[in-house]
Amino acid sequence: MSLPGVTLLGAQELVHPLAEPVAISGSFGEYRFFSRYHMGLDYKTWLINGLPVRSPAPARLRSIHVSEQSGYGNALFLSATQSGLSFTLAHLRDFQCPQSAANVPDDLELLRLALRTLVQDRPLRLHLPPWFHYEKGACLASTGESGSGPPHLHFEVLSNGHFQNPVVDTGLRINDDSPPVLQHLYMESDQGLLKIPLKKKPLIGKSLQQGRLDEYVIQQSLPRFARKEWIRLYLGGYDTMAARNRNGWFGLETRINERKVFAKQISTLSYAELNQSARLYHTALTQIGREYVYRMYAAGSAGFRLTDNGRNQSSAVLELIAFDASGNRSIVRITVPLGDTAEKWPMQSDRSSAYQSQQEWHAIHPQRMLQLSQKKSQASMTIRMGPGAVQLPGKLHLSSRADLPAEAARALRMDGHSKSPGPELYAHKGPVFMLEGQDLYYKWGGQGVARFPVQEEGRDGLYYYSYAKKIWRLMALPRQTKDGFHEYRFSVRITGPITQLSDLSAPAIVPAWRFDSQQVWIHSRLARLEFAVREYGSGIDLTASQILWQGQPIPFSWNADRSVIEIEIPARIFPDQSAGLLSLQVEDRAHNRSGWRFYWLQKKASQAAAPP
Secondary structure, three states, X not given: OOOOOEOOEOOEOOOOOOOOOOOEEEOOOXXXXXXEEOOOEEEEOOOOOXXXXXXXXXXXXXXEEEOOOXXXXXXXXXXXXXXXXXXXXXXXXXXXXXXOXXXXXXXXXXXXXXXXXXXXXOOEEEEOOOOOEEOOOOEEEEEEOOOOOOOEEEEEEEEOOEEEOHHHEHHHOXXXXXXXXXXXXXXXXXXXXXXXXXXXXXXXXXXXXXXXXXXXXXXXXXXXXXXXXXXXXEEEEEEOOOOOOOEOOXXXXXXXXXXXXXXXXXXXXXXXXXXXXXXOXXXXXXXXXXXXXXXXXXXXXXXXXXXOXXXXXXXXXXXXXXXXXXXXXXXXXXXXXXXOOOOOOOXXXXXXXXXXXXXXXXXXXXXXOEEEEEEEOOEEEEEEEOOOOEOOOEEEEEEEEOOOOHHHHHOOEOOOOOOOOOOEOEEEOOXXXXXXXXXXXXXXXXEEEEEEEOOOOOOEEEEEEEOOOOEEEEEEOOOEEEOOEEEEEEEEOOOEEEEEEEEOOOOEEEXXXXXXXXXXXXXXXXXXXXXXXXXXXXXXXXXXXXXXXXXXXXXXXXXXXXXXEEEEEEHHHOOOOOEEEEEEEOEEOOOOEOOOEEEXXXXXXXXXXXOO
């Protein structure tokens, strides 16, 4: 597919809200948790706050959103003066151009400050009279990290109640000649799920009339499929969009024997589709920022039969294509053996003991209740799926086993999948529960209750193994402990091994050196510092962590989106020699402590030159 030239604003092109060159950290239509779509474009700001934000077109300000902690954060809502387009600019630091003279707040910024004083920490959206008008490209605000996520600019374009993919506008095209990256092909039938690694051919980037083409091949032989067998196809990967982030694709296409059987272009989305991304993505396999797994067939259908009109074929040729908005494409072509009967699939025993017969799979429906229960040794697990757990019908199965799958067992150690594994991160003892699915369309997901014997009081937690990220992820800490048993309550939107682990690993302040010194700017009578924290298991315990200035505790905050400690040191508490000692130690909820880290901070001699 090629993308025709489009201008969303009639004859006039839009301009990027950030000065070029731009880098995209989140694409339109990307998968988000709870089966949501990402309805805008995220511009990367390289962890910098205070970059100038421009008006994408001649526009007036329609309303503002004021909040430091929730949703859009500080945001501006604009209406184009020459059409029905609307724009949203979110996660701003303030409503003032950083180039304003003498740092005197503009009227709009004064209004934001006044509203913040009135409402405190509560979010507020306020509709305004037509007071503020902007020319195309005019500076109107500064980038920030208010609301959710690390520093970035979120940009939305709406037309007649529908969200538009900004990059379809010729003025907002990305200078990108990198085709999408294909990671895995997934083939699902009643036998189970087959995951096939993909490898790019050595010949890189064939030139097309528009964009470039990469070709991929599979890295293993395929079993024989039955001619009458229904197959569901999924393609996993990402697109960098000329940046380093892993974003989603713009479009998909499936061909069987040169016949197009499925195509999807992600150019516009309605409000009604906001929570329907499970119709496009496999929500249990997709890992945001790592691998987006797309359905290459119509949602709700049985998939495909690989024959042409019942012909007695011995093989079928599949072509699966991913493309971006710049015309770059990636394709994988495979020849699938066909016969009267299916050959037994080479399922990875590493994943599960065995895929169960169809009688043991349980149908899950958007409007019905489903309860699954299993017991093993002294442990038990119950999973309940209520109305809204999934968007479309599918299948689930809960089983148990005595030991961990081999791949999951290796991840109990740091760098466990490498040739030189590191120290032990977790201790495991007890049964494992395996939650598996077919044709899953998770929406809200379900709720689970598990009961395990106490393994190590204070360190135990319920974890699941992510096959996509190859790590263990915390699901829940004990809700209560009684008579030698932990009870866990947890949300279910995953598949894979679930078990109880004991957290043995201490968090670490990154980088890991013990002592350092630096000069710090004092701006607005404050020194602002950030320290990254690496934590594998139970999570940071803020009440037990210690941040000391000259040996005395000082306030700090925890930015969970970025996993960083944020500290503000008032200039007035610097000692007379304009230098002091900052000491840090963090502790996790399993009582593992990091080593102390010390910073000798020297106040910058000239405050007049301090950057904003």
